[in-house]
Amino acid sequence: xxxxxxxxxxxxxxxxxxxxxxxxxxxxxxxxxxxxxxxxxxxxxxxxxxxxxxxxxxxxxxxxxxxxxxxxxxxxxxxxxxxxxxxxxxxxxxxxxxxxxxxxxxxxxxxxxxxxxxxxxxxxxxxxxxxxxxxxxxxx
Numbered sequence: 001x002x003x004x005x006x007x008x009x010x011x012x013x014x015x016x017x018x019x020x021x022x023x024x025x026x027x028x029x030x031x032x033x034x035x036x037x038x039x040x041x042x043x044x045x046x047x048x049x050x051x052x053x054x055x056x057x058x059x060x061x062x063x064x065x066x067x068x069x070x071x072x073x074x075x076x077x078x079x080x081x082x083x084x085x086x087x088x089x090x091x092x093x094x095x096x097x098x099x100x101x102x103x104x105x106x107x108x109x110x111x112x113x114x115x116x117x118x119x120x121x122x123x124x125x126x127x128x129x130x131x132x133x134x135x136x137x138x139x140x
Contacts, residue, residue, distance in 0.1 A: 036084050071083050102134070
């Protein structure tokens, strides 16, 4: 547990960030999750036992972590911003029944033929979202 806390502190410092209790808590929460939570879900987790963080603090922490390249915003549904501490290139699967989101390894999907795009477009990257029904929701 202490090793993980030390790694989080070192990671934040390596990005030039001050290690505040709130920033530490938000980043630690995201690192422990794979469900791509919203800011509200993170806030609820952090305040589960005793309210210690405000909504504004969580949003500011998330923006700071995003700007430092430690988390990314994931927009898989209209009007909902989710966060992911996995900043390596990967895709997503979103179940249309339960809403669960799973990471898909980058190399599991065949590459998109970017050379077929209209000439003049400069592509910086891409991400694929696959929609369907997860195995837990499928009725046999």
